Amino acid sequence: MVVQVEAEGICRTDWHVWNGDWDWVGLTPTLPLVMGHELGGTVVAVGQGVSRVAEGDRVTAPFHESCGQCGYCLIGRSNLCDNMEFLGLTHDGGYATYAAIRNADFNCIKLPDSIDTLSAAAIGCRYMTAFHAVTRQGGLTAGQWVAVHGAGGIGLSAVQIAAALGGRVIAVDLADSKLEKAKAEGALFAVNAGFEEDVPAAVKQITGGGADLAIGGIGVAALVESAVLSLRKGGRLVQVGLTSQAEQGYVGIPLDHVIEAEIEIVGSVGNPHADYPRLLGLVETGVLQPARIVGQTLPLDQASAVLDAMDSYETLGFSVITQF
Ligand SMILES: [Zn+2]
Numbered sequence: 001m002v003v004q005v006e007a008e009g010i011c012r013t014d015w016h017v018w019n020g021d022w023d024w025v026g027l028t029p030t031l032p033l034v035m036g037h038e039l040g041g042t043v044v045a046v047g048q049g050v051s052r053v054a055e056g057d058r059v060t061a062p063f064h065e066s067c068g069q070c071g072y073c074l075i076g077r078s079n080l081c082d083n084m085e086f087l088g089l090t091h092d093g094g095y096a097t098y099a100a101i102r103n104a105d106f107n108c109i110k111l112p113d114s115i116d117t118l119s120a121a122a123i124g125c126r127y128m129t130a131f132h133a134v135t136r137q138g139g140l141t142a143g144q145w146v147a148v149h150g151a152g153g154i155g156l157s158a159v160q161i162a163a164a165l166g167g168r169v170i171a172v173d174l175a176d177s178k179l180e181k182a183k184a185e186g187a188l189f190a191v192n193a194g195f196e197e198d199v200p201a202a203v204k205q206i207t208g209g210g211a212d213l214a215i216g217g218i219g220v221a222a223l224v225e226s227a228v229l230s231l232r233k234g235g236r237l238v239q240v241g242l243t244s245q246a247e248q249g250y251v252g253i254p255l256d257h258v259i260e261a262e263i264e265i266v267g268s269v270g271n272p273h274a275d276y277p278r279l280l281g282l283v284e285t286g287v288l289q290p291a292r293i294v295g296q297t298l299p300l301d302q303a304s305a306v307l308d309a310m311d312s313y314e315t316l317g318f319s320v321i322t323q324f
């Protein structure tokens, strides 16, 4: 199935691919490659055997294109599919006028009329990833303290989602501009890890003992350690951000503390297809507003400049390509 791309997000995953990261987990793209896995657009052609999607449908797709038939897909955990393809990584993605979606009947998510294309692009990766992290993997209950470590695209999404669903949110980052944005998205408190020598102590003071839930938005070693130490006893870290060249997949964990405080550390990747109706429903009713995280829209030929700015974490919110 071919979609005419109308909006395409520039995700830190693209930056990782751009840097040649992740050969340590076996994800090495074959070049040349058109990156891009956060798209929204309109179907312009369908292949043989596709029956659920038709020309003219407005769609998005999760970055993890799943088979719909393996054991994980059958139990509703399609984000763990055994036969997964990655849009913009294992085949060409959405930094283009047109993009092909594999196994379209399963992987195309039809958009309700009220959800615009910009929101659709946001939903393709970071926002839905944050949704899965906060709701399914994090098991957030209203009233819980949620510390979001790293206020990039996923972190800001997690702040908005957790706050909208009743969490009491603390945002932790190095940049005041991102912390201000986090507050605008519902964070009650902001901790600047650059000025605050002891982030866990600051979070424990705010919460009276530590956060119930931590969301690890970036895979930086110091951040992961700090996230674990900021939890209250019995707390849970949901780690979403993958590591970079500095860590190459490995970070230190304060293990004795994990044991003695019965801390849970849980991974989170993507969002299973079965949870999209829940997510789209909350967007339709305005409880969740992914488009609000969009910091800038730009033409395709400026994408490289955005990726360069990600070297020093300079981007604010989602950068979305809207001119091709
Ligand atoms: Zn599968």
Ligand SMILES: [Zn+2]
Pocket (backbone or CB within 6 Å): 011, 012, 013, 014, 037, 038, 063, 125, 126
């Ligand atoms: Zn992404």
